[in-house]
Amino acid sequence: MDALLALDQGTSSSRAVVFGRDGRMLAVAQRELTQHFPQPGWVEHDAGEIWEGQIACAREAMSKAGVKAAAIGITNQRETVVLWDRKMGEPLHKALVWQDRRTAAFCESLKAQGLEPRVRELTGLLLDPYFSATKLRWLLDNVAGARERAERGELAFGTVDSWLLWKLTDGAVHATDASNASRTLLFDIHRGDWSDELLGIFGIPRALLPEVRPSAGVFGQAAEFGVPISGIAGDQQAALFGQAALQPGQAKNTYGTGCFLLMHTGTQAHMSTQGLLTTRAAQLDALPQYALEGSVFVGGAVVQWLRDGLHAVQASSEVQALALSVPDAGGVMFVPAFAGLGAPYWRPDARGAILGLTRGSTQAHIARAALESIAFQSAAVLAAMNADVGAAERLTELRVDGGASANDLLMQFQADLLGIPVLRPQVIETTALGAALLAGIGAGVYASADEIGAIWQLDRAFEPRMSRDEAEARLAQWDRAVRQVLAA
Numbered sequence: 001m002d003a004l005l006a007l008d009q010g011t012s013s014s015r016a017v018v019f020g021r022d023g024r025m026l027a028v029a030q031r032e033l034t035q036h037f038p039q040p041g042w043v044e045h046d047a048g049e050i051w052e053g054q055i056a057c058a059r060e061a062m063s064k065a066g067v068k069a070a071a072i073g074i075t076n077q078r079e080t081v082v083l084w085d086r087k088m089g090e091p092l093h094k095a096l097v098w099q100d101r102r103t104a105a106f107c108e109s110l111k112a113q114g115l116e117p118r119v120r121e122l123t124g125l126l127l128d129p130y131f132s133a134t135k136l137r138w139l140l141d142n143v144a145g146a147r148e149r150a151e152r153g154e155l156a157f158g159t160v161d162s163w164l165l166w167k168l169t170d171g172a173v174h175a176t177d178a179s180n181a182s183r184t185l186l187f188d189i190h191r192g193d194w195s196d197e198l199l200g201i202f203g204i205p206r207a208l209l210p211e212v213r214p215s216a217g218v219f220g221q222a223a224e225f226g227v228p229i230s231g232i233a234g235d236q237q238a239a240l241f242g243q244a245a246l247q248p249g250q251a252k253n254t255y256g257t258g259c260f261l262l263m264h265t266g267t268q269a270h271m272s273t274q275g276l277l278t279t280r281a282a283q284l285d286a287l288p289q290y291a292l293e294g295s296v297f298v299g300g301a302v303v304q305w306l307r308d309g310l311h312a313v314q315a316s317s318e319v320q321a322l323a324l325s326v327p328d329a330g331g332v333m334f335v336p337a338f339a340g341l342g343a344p345y346w347r348p349d350a351r352g353a354i355l356g357l358t359r360g361s362t363q364a365h366i367a368r369a370a371l372e373s374i375a376f377q378s379a380a381v382l383a384a385m386n387a388d389v390g391a392a393e394r395l396t397e398l399r400v401d402g403g404a405s406a407n408d409l410l411m412q413f414q415a416d417l418l419g420i421p422v423l424r425p426q427v428i429e430t431t432a433l434g435a436a437l438l439a440g441i442g443a444g445v446y447a448s449a450d451e452i453g454a455i456w457q458l459d460r461a462f463e464p465r466m467s468r469d470e471a472e473a474r475l476a477q478w479d480r481a482v483r484q485v486l487a488a
């Protein structure tokens with residue numbers, strides 16, 4: 001049987017999923033990942049824990065499925081920086097997570113030198129701490145001896161995919177795929193190679209960098225499992241692939257820790273005028289594929305905060321019942337700018353706020369407003385995307401996935417705000433599915449991407465029920481709340 005093992009290393013947790021050739025899930029294993037917040041605005045992960053949790057999940061899922069996998073696909077939280085010693089295979093420091101804002105001042109100084117337009121032209125990204133380059137620079141400047149050792153070629157940099165690939169191949173392969181490389185600020189998305197100009201701007205030695213390859217194809221052998229690793233993509237690009245959104249104009253929104261709305265733009269790089277990112281989509285061969293992306297930093301994470309910060313619920317799955325215990329948010333607006341604000345605002349300095357409180361406000365109103373904030377942020381990104389692509393290409397439906405897409409209240413409110421159907425597929429582990437499909441193509445299990453369209457199956461379509469007048473009024477209320485936060 002041609003089973004495929006997907007390793008999905010997300011921000012909140014590591015997961016391993018075994019899929020059958022028909023895309024059915026055969027087994028899942030999951031481990032929550034410890035979040036370290038050493039200072040306000042700093043977010044770190046232990047790369048050792050990432051590896052150990054991920055390999056434990058892989059073993060557990062394989063043993064539950066009771067089949068042999070034909071290939072392994074890796075998909076991962078993107079941008080997060082791991083720096084390790086090539087000889088010992090040990091990380092030099094905790095991984096700096098994509099949500100970490102410690103390099104905000106450095107980004108500002110680069111902006112002040114007028115570098116942003118050129119960086120944007122080459123990378124499709126912005127000068128924001130979100131991306132890898134300034135984080136890697138911080139490690140080189142702050143870990144004793146790191147820069148000298150990097151220049152001597154003793155160290156390796158990788159996003160989480162590279163780190164897992166290195167560990168799975170016992171240090172034999174140091175590589176990444178174009179979709180992950182395109183999130184670093186060091187990769188020229190047009191030429192498809194690391195850029196010496198960008199390496200110069202950020203002060204990064206080339207000797208640190210992995211080789212960049214297409215997302216499908218054999219990267220190396222996973223010694224323990226005796227099978228090839230034949231697919232790698234950043235989690236958002238993998239989800240786009242797993243949603244069978246392979247044609248220009250097709251889009252999806254993933255509701256995980258953050259929310260990431262991506263639209264495929266085919267072999268053309270569409271440069272945004274609306275605060276969106278241009279990025280590489282998963283590519284099967286040397287031909288580049290592009291997407292337009294709106295990245296929201298805090299999506300499902302606001303629910304984690306209700307659980308761990310406010311202790312309003314014991315499990316994320318309880319939030320819907322709490323929110324439904326009130327008819328509406330009672331005028332409460334929640335702007336969860338815990339890690340600054342991403343697209344389309346790009347304000348790393350913004351802080352979160354809960355507005356509109358009265359004596360009658362309860363945890364339930366706050367929970368409802370928190371869920372609504374996920375949909376409001378996604379609606380702002382979708383509006384930017386529609387403005388970017390023009391009337392002819394406006395989105396007419398939205399495919400969704402990710403942990404928080406299980407929440408019916410959130411999905412219905414999303415459809416209401418957008419005024420278009422929100423389509424949830426049967427497999428909401430779309431990120432893992434995308435990685436498995438890429439691995440399947442890379443290992444020759446599937447002859448081509450044409451076989452993938454048939455795997456996508458609808459679970460539920462959420463049709464808009466709110467009047468457009470009411471939706472517009474709610475969106476205007478959101479805009480006012482964001483303006484207040486940005487002015488604070």
Ligand SMILES: Nc1ncnc2c1ncn2[C@@H]1O[C@H](COP(=O)(O)OP(=O)(O)O)[C@@H](O)[C@H]1O
Nearest residue numbers: 010011012013256257300301303304403404407
């Ligand atoms: N029923 C739910 N309603 C709202 N949010 C949820 C629900 N279940 C999980 N979440 C949120 O979804 C996120 C986990 O989604 P997942 O796709 O696993 O994320 P990641 O890939 O970032 O680790 C968490 O932030 C969690 O709080």
Ligand SMILES: O=P(O)(O)OC[C@H](O)CO
Nearest residue numbers: 010011077078256257258
């Ligand atoms: O871990 P997720 O699913 O929230 O995804 C994180 C993104 O890749 C960050 O860009």
